[in-house]
Amino acid sequence: MDEKVESFLRKAYREHYFKHHDLVEVPSKMASREFGYIPFGGGMIRHLSFKNQGELFAELVKQAPSSVYCSNAVYERPTLQMDEKGWRGADLIFDIDADSIPTPCKAAHAWWFCGDCHRGGTGNKPGRCPFCRGQAVEQMHWSCRECLNATKEHVKRLVDFLQDDFGVDPQGIRLYFSGNRGYHAQVQDERFETADPQIRTEMANYIRGTGFNLKAQDRASGRAELGWNRRANLYLAAAAATDSAYPKRNQKLTNQIIAANAASIDESVTTDIHRVFRMPGTLHGSSGLLKMRVESLEKFDPQKQPVVLSGEAVTVKIYYSPEFFLNGVRFGPYDSSTVKIPIYAAVYLLARGLGAVIN
Numbered sequence: 001m002d003e004k005v006e007s008f009l010r011k012a013y014r015e016h017y018f019k020h021h022d023l024v025e026v027p028s029k030m031a032s033r034e035f036g037y038i039p040f041g042g043g044m045i046r047h048l049s050f051k052n053q054g055e056l057f058a059e060l061v062k063q064a065p066s067s068v069y070c071s072n073a074v075y076e077r078p079t080l081q082m083d084e085k086g087w088r089g090a091d092l093i094f095d096i097d098a099d100s101i102p103t104p105c106k107a108a109h110a111w112w113f114c115g116d117c118h119r120g121g122t123g124n125k126p127g128r129c130p131f132c133r134g135q136a137v138e139q140m141h142w143s144c145r146e147c148l149n150a151t152k153e154h155v156k157r158l159v160d161f162l163q164d165d166f167g168v169d170p171q172g173i174r175l176y177f178s179g180n181r182g183y184h185a186q187v188q189d190e191r192f193e194t195a196d197p198q199i200r201t202e203m204a205n206y207i208r209g210t211g212f213n214l215k216a217q218d219r220a221s222g223r224a225e226l227g228w229n230r231r232a233n234l235y236l237a238a239a240a241a242t243d244s245a246y247p248k249r250n251q252k253l254t255n256q257i258i259a260a261n262a263a264s265i266d267e268s269v270t271t272d273i274h275r276v277f278r279m280p281g282t283l284h285g286s287s288g289l290l291k292m293r294v295e296s297l298e299k300f301d302p303q304k305q306p307v308v309l310s311g312e313a314v315t316v317k318i319y320y321s322p323e324f325f326l327n328g329v330r331f332g333p334y335d336s337s338t339v340k341i342p343i344y345a346a347v348y349l350l351a352r353g354l355g356a357v358i359n
Contacts (some may be wrong), residue, residue, distance in 0.1 A: 004357040005350050006040045008324050012309055012347050013283055014064035020308065021057040023290065024282035030056075032088070036276045037065035038285060046276060049078045066285030066351075071275035072186075082274060088194035092200065093277055094158055094207075095269040097182035098143060098151045105146040111177075111322050113138050113354065120335075121318030121346040137185040140352075142324045143181050148302050155183045155297060158263040161207045162187060179284030184277070197271045204270040209262035219268050231261040241290040285310075288347035304328055309344035316346045318355040324348075 017024075027033055030053070036046030046069070050056040061070065071078070072093050076086030093355050112125035116134035116141060125139040141154075155175065162168040172188040195203075205211060212228050225233070235257045278284070289306040307327040318334035325331070331345050338358065349355050 001353060002043050002356060005108060005353075005355075008357045009066070009347060009351055010040050010064045012343055013066070013290065014061060016283060016309055017057070017060040017064065021060060021348050023058070023281040023294065023308070024053075024057065026053045026056065027070050027279075028072045028126075032076070032078060034071035034073070034075060034078040034085070034276060035279075037063060038067045038069075039063060040066045040285075047079050047081070057163050060282075062080045068279045068282040071274065071276050072099065072272075073274055085272065090195075090273040092164050092187040092192040092195065092203075093269060093275070094185040094187075094191065094263075095178070095182065095266040096151060096154050096158065096185075096264060097178070097180075097266065098147045099141065099181065100101060100264045100266065101147065101150050101154060103147045103150045105144050106141065109142045109144055109147075109322065111142070113140055113320055115353065117337075118319035122322065133175040141181075143303070148181075151182055152297055152300075154263045154265075155185070157261060158185055158207060158265060161263060164230075165206070166203070167214070175294040175297065176280055177290075177292050177294055177300065177306055178278065179282075179289045179306060180287050181302075183294070184291070197273055200271045200273070201267065204265060204267040207263050207265055208267065209258035212254065212258055214249050214257060228261075232257050235260055286351050288351055309342075309347055310342060311342040314343055314346050315340045315358045316355050317358055318349055321349055321354055 031049065031051050033049070034046060035048040035050060035056070036044055037048075038044050042328040050059070067183075071090075073090035074088045078085060107123075110124055111120060111122045113120040114129035114132060114134055115136035115138065117129060117132035119129065119131040120140075121130070125137045127137075128135055129137050133348055159170075159173060159175075162173055163170060168187055168189050174188065175188045176184040176186070178184050192200075206228075211229070212232075214232060222324060240301060269277075280291050280293060283289070284291060288309050290308045292306055294300045303325050304327050311327075315338065317336075317338045318332075321332045321334045323330060326345055326348060327342075327344075331341060345356070350357070
């Protein structure tokens with residue numbers, strides 16, 4: 001990353017944490033958590049510990065990191081190496097990202113960018129850049145209402161599984177916008193705190209519909225309206241009501257039921273009992289948007305409410321970007337364009353390496 005870009009981003013993040021450290025959500029059992037961060041232009045620094053929120057806030061302002069993380073686990077000695085930490089339990093967490101959900105809109109807002117010549121184009125990335133023949137070509141995606149709404153739908157499905165199938169109290173489920181294109185869920189339920197990776201894997205597989213077989217559906221008394229049986233019966237009833245040719249109980253129908261009901265969670269996140277997870281109330285390193293608590297999924301606007309950086313206008317050069325929307329404003333498309341845009345939009349692009357700072 002260019003030194004001037006790093007300095008610009010660090011200044012924007014530092015000013016935010018200095019003025020709005022109250023947005024940072026400090027975890028429970030803070031002194032027993034492992035913390036980490038990624039500085040702009042550097043690698044992960046972890047195995048850190050803070051005794052109180054004052055220490056943490058001071059470090060955020062001092063370092064102005066690209067990304068900030070906190071362990072889902074609690075330890076006896078969080079600053080030591082993993083095999084010496086003394087694991088005492090971990091929160092149950094979930095990650096749902098728009099990238100993992102197949103939506104028709106993906107083709108419409110897929111684009112690519114070449115890190116060698118700073119040129120780009122729409123569609124899927126080529127094997128080599130057509131402009132410089134370089135191989136530093138990265139596939140990119142912006143977001144639209146369709147894929148963002150689809151992601152919300154999968155969050156709703158996850159909540160349904162947690163409440164109806166695992167008996168989690170709604171008050172024990174905390175939902176967060178990730179700061180990029182997805183959502184995180186954190187479950188506060190002591191029943192799962194000491195669950196090992198195998199138990200968490202079984203839960204993740206269940207929520208993803210792995211292993212569900214319509215032919216083996218349990219129709220025993222009292223079970224037809226529980227779990228995946230309930231979901232399958234509702235789907236079959238709807239299918240029978242709209243299609244005179246009642247669907248056959250085959251693998252195709254099983255796959256349709258799974259696609260209509262499963263939540264597309266990242267299994268590796270849920271099963272990792274030592275994971276450091278993006279900290280609520282901190283800025284995302286690739287967007288400048290806030291990882292923030294979502295109180296009402298229906299009312300939440302992921303292209304507006306997480307925009308917390310300054311709206312002051314700055315002049316930057318944008319190498320390439322299709323149009324995108326932030327804070328209710330349309331930006332782009334840009335192609336080797338020198339533009340005057342709000343700091344929050346500049347950070348959104350510069351953090352991805354898509355532009356340069358003008359003196």
